[in-house]
Amino acid sequence: MANRKAILISPELCTGCRACQVACKAWNQLPAEKTKFSGNFASPADLSSNTLNKVRFVEAPSEDKPLRWLFVSQRCMHCEDAGCMKICPVPGAIYRTKDGAVATDPDKCIGCKLCSAACPFDVPRYGKDGKLSKCTMCADRTENSMPPACTKTCPTGALTFGDSKELIAKAKRAGYTKVYGENDLGGLGAMYAFKDAPLLYGMKENPKVPEMVVFWHKYLKPLSLISIGGVAAATLLHYAFVGPHKDKEGDDE
Numbered sequence: 115m116a117n118r119k120a121i122l123i124s125p126e127l128c129t130g131c132r133a134c135q136v137a138c139k140a141w142n143q144l145p146a147e148k149t150k151f152s153g154n155f156a157s158p159a160d161l162s163s164n165t166l167n168k169v170r171f172v173e174a175p176s177e178d179k180p181l182r183w184l185f186v187s188q189r190c191m192h193c194e195d196a197g198c199m200k201i202c203p204v205p206g207a208i209y210r211t212k213d214g215a216v217a218t219d220p221d222k223c224i225g226c227k228l229c230s231a232a233c234p235f236d237v238p239r240y241g242k243d244g245k246l247s248k249c250t251m252c253a254d255r256t257e258n259s260m261p262p263a264c265t266k267t268c269p270t271g272a273l274t275f276g277d278s279k280e281l282i283a284k285a286k287r288a289g290y291t292k293v294y295g296e297n298d299l300g301g302l303g304a305m306y307a308f309k310d311a312p313l314l315y316g317m318k319e320n321p322k323v324p325e326m327v328v329f330w331h332k333y334l335k336p337l338s339l340i341s342i343g344g345v346a347a348a349t350l351l352h353y354a355f356v357g358p359h360k361d362k363e364g365d366d367e
């Protein structure tokens with residue numbers, strides 16, 4: 115996508131203050147969650163339907179100190195090749211914004227949870243209503259020319275929002291040899307400026323959309339949409355020639 119926007123995450127600048135987590139909850143009106151210590155200082159320990167971003171705390175080896183803390187902000191990666199979009203059977207329930215983000219429409223989501231199986235990064239979570247809940251790259255802010263809430267709040271510049279290509283060039287000028295997400299899955303909307311191997315930061319190497327999702331998207335999904343179209347056409351024909359459906363005794367209201 116030519117004018118793709120992205121969030122560049124620079125763990126070297128992150129202090130682990132978690133202001134990005136609070137900003138996300140504040141903007142999206144999500145409640146706090148009770149957490150418990152799981153042997154790691156990340157809090158909460160995982161994403162949830164009420165926690166759309168979190169900071170991963172990594173204890174890395176160091177030559178001159180007992181250990182080195184790495185703080186890695188984590189959320190939906192807004193993949194160009196998005197498994198969740200490929201597998202979703204409902205048109206428009208997961209959609210691409212004009213900035214290239216992968217956003218959701220809760221009114222259309224039927225809660226089938228197929229997107230969970232199709233995501234290489236284990237991002238989708240579901241609320242009490244069963245519907246998909248994940249970072250939308252603050253689509254409601256960006257479409258009104260405001261940056262995502264987390265990037266606006268980050269006090270250290272560890273999160274920056276802008277044109278994807280410009281962010282990559284800026285990171286490379288700053289000496290980051292590897293920009294995770296530059297080419298992965300066709301390009302990610304959440305990219306990382308790393309000095310060390312991505313694995314050290316807890317990132318997945320060579321992420322891929324599962325084969326069964328590719329097969330579904332290529333061969334079976336078009337058939338299923340034709341079937342849905344067939345049912346809709348049959349319903350219209352029935353209405354035109356037979357008239358509106360009348361409830362029978364025993365039908366639910």
Ligand code: SF4
Pocket residue numbers: 190191192193196197198199216232233234235236237238248
């Ligand atoms: S990270 Fe997962 S949920 Fe986000 S766009 Fe990629 S496939 Fe979809």
Ligand code: SF4
Pocket residue numbers: 137138139141142166167189248249250251252262263264265
């Ligand atoms: S972009 Fe918006 S929805 Fe996504 S993590 Fe940041 S604040 Fe939350």
Ligand code: SF4
Pocket residue numbers: 127128129130131132133134135169185187267268269270271272273
């Ligand atoms: S607000 Fe910025 S510095 Fe603080 S935890 Fe989030 S990314 Fe790190």
